[in-house]
Amino acid sequence: MKGMIFTEFLDLVEEKYGLEVVDEIIEKSDLKSNGAYTSVGVYDFTEMLQLLQHLSMHTKLSIDKLLLLYGEHFFSVLLKRYPDFISAYKDPITLLASIENHIHVEVLKLYPDAELPTFNILEQTETSIIMIYKSSRAMHYFGKGIMHKTFEHFGSTASVILETLNENGTEVKFIIQQIT
The missing domain is CATH 1.10.260 (434 Repressor (Amino-terminal Domain))
Known part of the structure; x- marks a missing residue:
């Protein structure tokens, strides 16, 4: 890590x-x-x-609550260190949809040995997105914290529901609906 x-x-x-x-x-x-x-x-x-x-x-x-808090904190770190990554997007759904095919690609250019989770998009509309998170580290609450702050950054909020797909939390479905 x-x-x-x-x-x-x-x-x-x-x-x-x-x-x-x-x-x-x-x-x-x-x-x-x-x-x-x-x-x-x-x-x-x-x-x-x-x-x-x-x-x-x-x-x-709980560790999940701490990871959520840390994810929220980490978004501000990303915003400060890599403002161009975030400013390249016009809304939170588009940014979240780009994690796998754009943001993680850029992260790997900077840190080739980084072990990143994967995010597969199942559905996407202008105000919602459903994605599958996979990581051996089961830090999905960290991701949820980043997602909350992503919406806040764009001046909105969202419902972020986690649906655990296996016992150890290494595969989770995120169901995200923008509220405002």
Whole structure:
């Protein structure tokens, strides 16, 4: 997993809960990296799971809720670092529909070793989209957080329903309906 995911996660934890909590979740985790991440490094996903588990214990929030919050935070990171990716789209549905065939292609140009989830579009209208998310990491709530902020960025809201297609959450159907 790309180091940027780790560094931004720890930035969010520090922003919301303080540097002491960052230190606490790192110390409680058995991290091969010792919690020293660079944005261009590559780290084992099990480290993120440990950090999330310890943050969940500290905050009493579920891992899914933490991933949702992190996805919402991460959208602002993407907007700041890659404004051209987002400004290239006129509405949130078009942006979401382009994840697989445009945005991820561009991400792989920047980070060829990135392991990205896949998003297959089943249906799309001007105000709705249904897509299948597949990832061995089962971070669909992270995706849901990014989706919420995508709609907010375009001045609207949406209903984002998750339909888990397997027991471990590595395959999820997103049913998204723009509200305003």
